Amino acid sequence: MPDNSKSQQKTAEKDLSAQIAQAIRDAILSGDLVADDRLPSEAELSDTYGVSRPTVREALKRLAAQSLIRTKRGASGGAFVHRLSYPEAYGQLATTATLLLSLNEVDFATACRARFALERGCAPLSAQNRDVDHLAAMRAEITRQSQPGLSDEAFCASDVAFHRALVDGASNPVLSWHLAGAVEGMQPLMNMITFRNRDRAEIVALHIRITDALEARDAALIDQLLNALCTVTLRQAEATESLHAQKNSGARI
Amino acid sequence: MPDNSKSQQKTAEKDLSAQIAQAIRDAILSGDLVADDRLPSEAELSDTYGVSRPTVREALKRLAAQSLIRTKRGASGGAFVHRLSYPEAYGQLATTATLLLSLNEVDFATACRARFALERGCAPLSAQNRDVDHLAAMRAEITRQSQPGLSDEAFCASDVAFHRALVDGASNPVLSWHLAGAVEGMQPLMNMITFRNRDRAEIVALHIRITDALEARDAALIDQLLNALCTVTLRQAEATESLHAQKNSGARI
DNA sequence: TCCCCATAAATGTCAGACAATTAAATCGTG
DNA sequence: CACGATTTAATTGTCTGACATTTATGGGGA
Known part of the structure; x- marks a missing residue:
């Protein structure tokens, strides 16, 4: 039986903990293990795979970092296949997105578009399914955004909440x-932009029109207004950028 | 000095490895550590945080599982802040998405919509920026999809490739x-659907029209055709579902 | 019956050691 | 002096064994 050994090309010769993590990950994603199933104990796993317990633990930590499993201490504890909740999935996605944008020098325009x-x-679906609650939430954010003297961070946060309500619709x-x-x-990129008062007014005006269009279930108009909002935001970013460039070049000379 | 102990509410009293991983993760996401920066060695980290090396290693494996760091052995080796590549980010997203859909009983209609x-x-952007290469790739997939006797898996794969080319446009x-x-x-959910020949013909016909519309840069038409494709796919799924329900009820009686 | 406590099972953590890998320094020789 | 082979040091990867901590469970006593 010559092929009993590990195939040198396919398994990629990674760390043992990575291999074990991959094996369990495959079992979960393929459906062999379903939510709330209990994995064997660390001692049993180390016996099964013929490795030490620290190695098994490293594999389990890898899976825990991906929210594939959760662990509980004590008797009747152990590692369980985790039913990923939306908030957790949101966190995972946000981490990956932030990393992808910030470490890959994705320019603001690309991310914004x-x-x-x-x-x-999702505008058409929102126009179709929106509820009065969504409209109320959006109008509340518009009120907040309109307050003078609001910090850039607060304005951005309100902007995010507005769009979130729109999407949730x-x-x-x-x-x-x-x-x-x-x-x-996009938040890190977004925080580099400063909104002048005139620009804020323009954005808020568009928000009002978007909300009205959503109430009227006018998907085409929402689409058009979102396009306008995109254009405004891109112009804003350019303005901020040229401002920084100007300042930097000035300081350099 | 009573408050020297860990604050019982804020730090959430997680595992030490989770706390350390979080600290390093924050440093990376906040920009304190940038791509290709080298982290201290495991021995130094264990000394810094006052924990043992296995604990530090568990923390590092958590970060590695999120593609935040990569490790290299040997002298001048260590853990380095990783520049997340698009293929890796794609894998991360796919894992999370698969998990979210399969373990949360998201119905096919929701995911499909x-x-x-x-x-x-992204249809308008594709209409604007599409290249001849994208059109060629889509037409190649259409040819593949049209072959009779194609397995459901192969048809699905070609369908994915077609839409990928459209989006890449x-x-x-x-x-x-x-x-x-x-x-x-969506792949696991998609694989549960069987496409009858008549349905395949309908899909391929829409693909042809979509490609033509993309060549003509007619965004509105693409939008309309994608809507039709969505409707067809949903109908398909319903048909498959009722078929299964019928079979199951028959087997049960 | 109800409460308290011992027990067992499991994860969390530690300490020390050795193996494997890799880059750099060292040495030897032409 | 130059260049290649060898040694060395640093670092991650893995193992062993032990102890600490948490928690469900069951038994004993009031």
Whole structure:
């Protein structure tokens, strides 16, 4: 039996803990293990895979970091297949998105266009399924945004909440999840932008029109207004950028 | 000094490895550590945090599982802040999406509507930025899909490739990343659907019209056709479902 | 019957050691 | 002096064994 040994090409010769984690991950994603199933204890796993307990623990920690399992101490404790909740999935997505944008030098325009493209995609569904609660939430955020002397951070937060309410109007949690990740991941880039008062007024005006259009279930108009909002935001970013460039060049000379 | 102990509410009293991982994660996401920065060695970290090396290692494995760091052995080795590549980010997103859909009993209709909503969102950008390469790729997939006797898996794979080319036409990697995750996460649900020949013909016909519309840069038409495709897919899923229900009830009696 | 406590099972943590890998320093030789 | 082989040191990967901590369970006593 010559092929009993590990195939040197396929398994990629990674760490033992990575291999074990992959094996368990596959079992979960393929459905062999379903939510709330209990994995064997660390001692049993170390025996099964022929490795020490620390190695097994490293594998389990890898899975825990991906929210694939959760662990409980004590008798009748152990590692259990975790039913990923939406808030957790949101956190995972936000982390990945933030990392992807910030460490890959994705420019603001690309991220911004992607975000508005996704949001425009769910506008028709929002127009169809929106509830009075969503409209009320959006109007509340508009009131907040209109207050003078609001910090840039607070304005951004309110902006995010407004768009979140708009997306939630689609009543599609999967859609909300994607959009939340897209928006959250942009937050670091977004915080580099400063909104002048005139720009804020323009944005708030568009928000009001969007809310009205949503109330009227006018999907085409929402689409158009979101496009306008995207344009405004991009212009804003350019202005901030040129301002910084100017300042930097001035300081350098 | 009574408050020297861990604050019982704020730090949430998690595992030491989770706390350390969180601290390093924050340092990376906040920008204190940038790509390719080298972390202190495991021995130094264990000394810094006052824990043992296995505990530090568990923390590092958590971060590695999120592709936040990568490790290298040997002298001048260690843990380095990892620049997340798009393929890796794609894998992360796909894992989370698959988990979210399969372990949370998200019904096919919800996932399908979300996917097409996102795809319709990038249709205008694709119409604007599409290249001849994208059109060629889509036409190649259409040819593949039209072959009779194709297995359901192969048909699905070609379908995915077709839509991927459509999305890539937007020339926005962030957008492509989101869509790829949405589609990949649906794969397990998608594989439960069987496409009859008549349905396949209908889908391929729509694909042809979509490609033509993309060539003509007619965003509105693409939007309309994607809507139709969504409707067809949903009808398909319902048919498969009722078929299964029928079979199951028959077997049960 | 009800409460308290011992017990057992499991994860969490530690200490020390050795193996494997890799880059750099060292040495030897032409 | 130059260049290649060898040694060395630093670092991660893995193992062993032990102890601490948490928690469900069951038994004993009031």
